[in-house]
Amino acid sequence: GAVVSQHPSRVICKSGTSVKIECRSLDFQATTMFWYRQFPKKSLMLMATSNEGSKATYEQGVEKDKFLINHASLTLSTLTVTSAHPEDSSFYICSARPVDRGLGEAFFGQGTRLTVV
Amino acid sequence: AQSVTQLDSQVPVFEEAPVELRCNYSSSVSVYLFWYVQYPNQGLQLLLKYLSGSTLVKGINGFEAEFNKSQTSFHLRKPSVHISDTAEYFCAVSKDAGKSTFGDGTTLTVKP
Secondary structure (H helix, E strand, C coil), rough: CCEEEECCCCCEEEECCCCEEEECCCCCCCCEEEEEECCCCCEEEEEEEEEEECCCCEEECCCCCCEEEEEEECCCCEEEEECCHHHCCEEEEEEEEEHHHHHHHEEECCEEEEEEE | EEEEEECCCCCEEEECCEEEEEEECCCCCCCEEEEEEECCCCCCCEEEEEECCCCEEEEECEEECCCCCCCCCCEEEEECCCHHHHHHEEEEEEECCCCCCCCEEEEEECCC
């Protein structure tokens, strides 16, 4: 149990286009999901907290108009990178916090490798 | 606020030797502690976690970690490593299954 699926796993897009990344909790409900970004050979940095039915909370320095987050249901959050540029190329990972917090952890997706050319 | 310090950025070790990857954390509240492994171009895989109870935690692939509250440490150990253990290892803390704060990672390289 406790599987989080990210789609797509890899995407290449042209500069100036937008890309949507999906994060789904497959066998549990998640009122909160988190989006992280990982630069090459670097750690994971939290970008934003996605709350079901409300606006996302962005970390300092993250452009909310560039990284649009929607959490329309208890099992799905999406991250849209708008007007993507090569510097947005990165590994994006989501995690989902179960409604039942007894397990003590948020569960991570397998990540999405975005390459902007 | 929480922070995590992984004391070694790179750890080279020979196959079948023991290894310890060090992690210290700071937090003003009680936190949960985790170790993740990341293989090249892949996502995170949970190795083990400490939530409460016994301070010695056993995880997958023969890894274990010990929570030391007085030293605010959560070091990862394996008595005998394999080539396949070569990967990036991240220590992380979170509060109540919330957002995670990660260390900068330790690259473990196992040599034949």
